[in-house]
Amino acid sequence: MVTVRKLPEEELFLPGSVACQGCPSSLGLRIAFKALGKNTVLIVVASCTSVLQGSYPYSAINLPLYNVAFATGGASASGVVAGIRALAKRGVFEEEPTVLVWAGDGGTYDIGIQSLSGAAERETDFIYVCLNNEMYSNTGTQRSGATPLGAWTTTTPGGKAQHRKDIAQIMIAHKIPYVATASLAYPVDFYQKMLKANSIRGTKYIELLAPCPPGWKFAADQMIEVSRKAVESGMWLLYEHEQGDTRLTGVTRRIIEGKVKKRPVKDYIEIQGRFSNILASREGQEAEEMLESEVSESIKRLQGWVPEYI
Amino acid sequence: MIEKDDDIGYINSISLPIKGCAGDTGEWRIFKPVKDAEKCNECLLCWIYCPEATISKEGVEIDYQYCKGCGICAVECPTGAITMVKEEKR
Amino acid sequence: MKVLETGNHLVALAVRAAGVEVVPAYPITPQTQVVEKIADLIDQGKMDAEYIPVESEHSACAALIAASLTGVRAFSATSSHGLAYMHEMLHFAAGLRTPVVMVNVNRSLGPGWNIWCDHQDSISARDTGWMQVYVSSHQETVDTVIQAFRIAEDHDVMLPIMVNLDAFVISHTYMDAIVPEPEEVSEFLPRYRPLWALDTRLPVTHGSVVYPSEFSETRQSMQQSQTRAIGVIKEAATRFGELFGRHHGDMVDYYRLDDAEYVIVSMGSLAAETMISIDAMREKGIKVGLLRVRFFRPFPVAELQELCRGRKSILVIDRNYSYGLAGVLYTELKAALYGLSDTPVRNLIVGLGGRDVSNELIAEKAMESFEGKLGEITWGDTQITKAHVVTRELLERFQELYNKK
Structure with a gap:
């Protein structure tokens, strides 16, 4: 069994970066790099991650890294993978490097969905990680297709009136070999999912929930706690999808099996400032119920039924 | 500074990986994590949860040159071995 | 092969x-x-x-x-x-x-x-x-x-x-x-x-x-x-x-330019068509040559300055337009020649959207230009057709619709 202790010591994300205190992206990168190691080419889609790595002529990321234009995560991966394949024909590699794309929810759900969809349909051999902080954080926290119902952003000052997309399901519909969700509260789970993704050929999609302290309005030291409560409340479901089957993992599985009691959504949203207006409003109760029913619907979509104790 | 001549040569936006690309980010801290070695059981949760890679796996030492003082380690430590202490005014 | x-x-x-x-x-x-x-x-x-x-x-x-x-x-x-x-x-x-x-x-x-x-x-x-x-x-x-x-x-x-x-x-x-x-x-x-x-x-x-x-x-x-x-x-x-054993020019290419008093400047296949126009005009005794711009970027400033020197008149044919100004090869050439001579440089806009540009039309417009009969910028092949009349009528019908009280 993999434990925290067994995770590699080497750090390919170097300390002293530009990231905010408690940044979920830097933590996500750290763990992802531990799983993939040095034989990795990283593609960063325009996002906070383009900035937090530092500026010319220094970088916090000790991997060959290409910072790409916003709408090009998938296409850039296809190009790099084709280039690697062409080089491999010349016999330059002992082992072909892994290609990892790191994108935000803007670069994945919205402006980058076409490029990602194209790469997946072409069966490009790469790992795509969507670091989902449910808003356009790099431009100062605007609404995205991943922003949940009721959440404040600078472009939804009264709270978002629509539900978020379920992009992991869109990726499953591409019939790619591996789709998984992960949470920073469970780093070993994320690490193992990255390892598994790296062992499979084809397009692998992993979505990591990224609670953003300044964007979601909570104290930096609560980043892991918010990540944890997202899972415990069912607002973030952990699962893997392989060969046509979805398998719930970690705390999500234990909740569905009735071994752990699901927290009310309220436990998760009341610790974040972005929901405070909607919770205090007349529609607060209604929004909370709508989010609870969104959780049930998501579980139903994943496994076909919802236990009555949810 | 290098003297700029007529031929500026080949310049591209390529960057070198180094520690501290944003400088000594330890200066950002308002609160400082302090480890109580007696209480630390070396479970390594602080190490794995540190977003900035400033806690060593070996010996659980905090690198104050870069630690930004987010406080995740103190919140997540299961034995309460890390306390956040207000930084002295610099 | x-x-x-x-x-x-x-x-x-x-x-x-x-x-x-x-x-x-x-x-x-x-x-x-x-x-x-x-x-x-x-x-x-x-x-x-x-x-x-x-x-x-x-x-x-x-x-x-x-x-x-x-x-x-x-x-x-x-x-x-x-x-x-x-x-x-x-x-x-x-x-x-x-x-x-x-x-x-x-x-x-x-x-x-x-x-x-x-x-x-x-x-x-x-x-x-x-x-x-x-x-x-x-x-x-x-x-x-x-x-x-x-x-x-x-x-x-x-x-x-x-x-x-x-x-x-x-x-x-x-x-x-x-x-x-x-x-x-x-x-x-x-x-x-x-x-x-x-x-x-x-x-x-x-x-x-x-x-x-x-x-x-x-x-x-x-x-x-x-x-x-x-x-x-x-x-x-x-x-x-x-x-x-093949050479197509480098920054520019040219045709019958050495002794030319008049120069036509253009790019692409239109330049090939222009060579026929030049032969026809030469037969009538007009000393005209072609300067074909191959590289538009980097722009052949030195070559154009050299090859345009001492000519009587220059016509630039553009198959593009910078709205609000003129054809782009024309403005670029003028910028390259600025202050060097008083040679008139004029602009002919033809062949947009694939309209066929005949060598006869090029010769005709070039002659008019060299004789000073054309303005600085000339749309050389436009005319109102039956199709345009239909859309004009449609516009009138919209105006009737919108002006109804």
């Missing part, structure tokens, strides 16, 4: 000869046959390259840059709306200094939908940092595509290059051309040697954030490479001529 092929198929064969390793592309009329032929060559095992069937031109250019950044030779082709759609990535390719080659089959931009030739597409991409060359024949297409890689990949240059050929006039017509085999090309064009790449042995970050304190230097460096490219272009044309 001599073949009878369309311009588009010749592009594909030249790309094969150049030893291209990755081709991401998205089909668009009138470029489609280029990508079909490349896909077919790869499928038949006649070309060893990775073909990436991207889902858009934006992605085509993104994949092109990314592949090049791994250190391999990469090519794509597009046209018109496709080129416009990849505009953001054109800047990226030049900014990252990836020496990729792209063929653009010159086509107008809609609306109204129009698949035929003009130069609006590539001219609109003028300021992206790409080099641009315009060809006027099938053989020149083949030879220029091969030379383009050598120019772009020269370590003094390291900038992308766009080879422009006219829709249908070249892209879809069949002509004899000689296409060398890859082995014959390898001396002229050895394997691409990157200055740097995405390489796990030396991990660096490409495309970092660059602050105002460092940004201008990255752009000045691009301009200096454009300037240095002029020598590289000339050297490539000369060396190609030595090895293959």
Whole structure:
């Protein structure tokens, strides 16, 4: 069994970066790099991650890294993978490097969905990680297709009136070999999912929930706690999808099996400032119920039924 | 500074990986994590949860040159071995 | 090997000869046959390259840059709306200094939908940092595509290059051309040697954030490479001529220019048509010559200054328009000649959206221009047709609808 202790010591994300205190992206990168190691080419889609790595002529990321234009995560991966394949024909590699794309929810759900969809349909051999902080954080926290119902952003000052997309399901519909969700509260789970993704050929999609302290309005030291409560409340479901089957993992599985009691959504949203207006409003109760029913619907979509104790 | 001549040569936006690309980010801290070695059981949760890679796996030492003082380690430590202490005014 | 092929198929064969390793592309009329032929060559095992069937031109250019950044030779082709759609990535390719080659089959931009030739597409991409060359024949297409890689990949240059050929006039017509085999090309064009790449042995970050304190230097460096490219272009044309016995000009090409009192300046296949006009005018005793601009970027300032000196009158034919001003080759030429002489320079706009431009029309308008009968800028082939009358009537009906109380 993999434990925290067994995770590699080497750090390919170097300390002293530009990231905010408690940044979920830097933590996500750290763990992802531990799983993939040095034989990795990283593609960063325009996002906070383009900035937090530092500026010319220094970088916090000790991997060959290409910072790409916003709408090009998938296409850039296809190009790099084709280039690697062409080089491999010349016999330059002992082992072909892994290609990892790191994108935000803007670069994945919205402006980058076409490029990602194209790469997946072409069966490009790469790992795509969507670091989902449910808003356009790099431009100062605007609404995205991943922003949940009721959440404040600078472009939804009264709270978002629509539900978020379920992009992991869109990726499953591409019939790619591996789709998984992960949470920073469970780093070993994320690490193992990255390892598994790296062992499979084809397009692998992993979505990591990224609670953003300044964007979601909570104290930096609560980043892991918010990540944890997202899972415990069912607002973030952990699962893997392989060969046509979805398998719930970690705390999500234990909740569905009735071994752990699901927290009310309220436990998760009341610790974040972005929901405070909607919770205090007349529609607060209604929004909370709508989010609870969104959780049930998501579980139903994943496994076909919802236990009555949810 | 290098003297700029007529031929500026080949310049591209390529960057070198180094520690501290944003400088000594330890200066950002308002609160400082302090480890109580007696209480630390070396479970390594602080190490794995540190977003900035400033806690060593070996010996659980905090690198104050870069630690930004987010406080995740103190919140997540299961034995309460890390306390956040207000930084002295610099 | 001599073949009878369309311009588009010749592009594909030249790309094969150049030893291209990755081709991401998205089909668009009138470029489609280029990508079909490349896909077919790869499928038949006649070309060893990775073909990436991207889902858009934006992605085509993104994949092109990314592949090049791994250190391999990469090519794509597009046209018109496709080129416009990849505009953001054109800047990226030049900014990252990836020496990729792209063929653009010159086509107008809609609306109204129009698949035929003009130069609006590539001219609109003028300021992206790409080099641009315009060809006027099938053989020149083949030879220029091969030379383009050598120019772009020269370590003094390291900038992308766009080879422009006219829709249908070249892209879809069949002509004899000689296409060398890859082995014959390898001396002229050895394997691409990157200055740097995405390489796990030396991990660096490409495309970092660059602050105002460092940004201008990255752009000045691009301009200096454009300037240095002029020598590289000339050297490539000369060396190609030595090895293959064919020379199509370098920065510019010209025809019956030596003793010419009058000069017609143009680009692309229109310049080939103009040669016939020049022969006809010469028969009438008019000393006229052609100056064909091949490289539009870098712009052949010195060559134009030299070759336009001492002429009586110059007419620039543009198959594009910068709205609010004039044809773009005209304004560029005027800027190059500014302050050097009082020679009148006039502008003729013809052939937009694929309208046929006859050598007779060119001769007629050129004579009028040289005799001072034309204004500074002349739309040379416009007229109100029955179709335009129909839309005018429709506009009147809308006005009746909207003005009803």
